[in-house]
Amino acid sequence: MSRPAGRVALITGAARRRGIGRGIAEALAACGCAVAINDVAAADEAAELIDVLRASGVRALYVEADVSDRPAVDRMFDAVEAHLGPVDIVCSNAGVAAWEPFARIDDETLDRLVAVNLTGAFNVTQEAARRLVARGAPGRIVFTTSVHVDMPFPNMAVYGATKQALRALTETMAVELARERITVNHVGPGWVKSHLNDASPELRTEADERATLGLIPAGRAAAPVEVGRAVAYLCGEDAAYVTGAFLRVDGGLVAGKY
């Protein structure tokens, strides 16, 4: 299998121990990529990840930046270029979630989720695409979206809407950047027992968790690296002709809308 070896990958929102970002970083590192780990919090968890990666011979760097802050994003790319080289692969994964009834959505929640999940994704991928086009290099962009793209989840209107918006962003970017040999796709994880989902009412108690995860056709949550391996496929030479696509990694969740 052809893998994205020798490339430089930037993964946003990748510090958390149980997060999808870390699973993506591990999968890309296993393919021979150098990996830049971005996050805005959890510097200690990031340091631990960097140590593990470097101990196994992976070129790895932690770059702290708030993706919703465009100048900080530009500086992040400069730092990655200086330490690892120009970025070939961007996994726009940073995201935040909230659970609120539709009629009581808080303005602050709305603004925060849109800023991180949407403007953050725009900042990172537009900067990446501009730099790729400037150097005439092919590239890979993968957004972490969600099963929310294909089915609504009550009390998560804003989160789901930001993911649907990323679906449209993916498709528009794919159409415009295909001639530049930049592919743009998105992956749709189902349940992962991540930091983000710790606040989910559907995983609150052990009984809630059994009920929620038991309904998934696969009968379990995904390990972050299982999502990561799907992303690694989209980042490799095998997926050179795959663009504008949605790859769900959900254990069958959406097929039956469980």
Next chain:
Amino acid sequence: MRVRLESLPSALQAALARELQAEGHDLAGDPADALVVGLGATPPATRFLDLGPDVWEASLAGARRALRAARDVAAGLVAREAPGRIVFVIDPPAVRAVDGMTASAVPGAFLTTVAQVAAAELGPRGVTANVVVAGWTRPAPEGLAASIPLGRLADPDELAAACAFLLSVRAAYVTGTTLVADGGFHITKASGANPLWRAD
């Protein structure tokens, strides 16, 4: 029914107001039983690589404004234990990618999921939430007609009719769906270069 119209493209706003008034609806009454909310005028075509932060932020501000309007109407309906209707109006690029139309596609897609979640949550209360994809109308370039199975741009009255249907008793059992009133644009492949680049 008391219907509130917000942020609709001006030609659609005028056509829908005419139609709803002819059907006897009240467009100024408060509290609203129904809301038809859009994203304003379609932004001009801009390359993704050139899209400035001002245009990006303006597109998201439109999506947030529409969500807040729907939330406020929903909150009023929930408080009054009244049934109601919410219709979001979006542009074609949200359901079929069109080069240069990031600032139209992103907020439009955002609202499709807002509608679905609102439909799922508020259905038990008798509130429906749906989306109308409003096909291309003037001032969009006539050249788009070549990519539209019906071979012409939309008349604003035709888009108003789609919105009015979703507000009517005939649509009582319709919720969480997207009514694509675009002459078939979403099922086609583009014919030649995208004419929107020449729109201004």
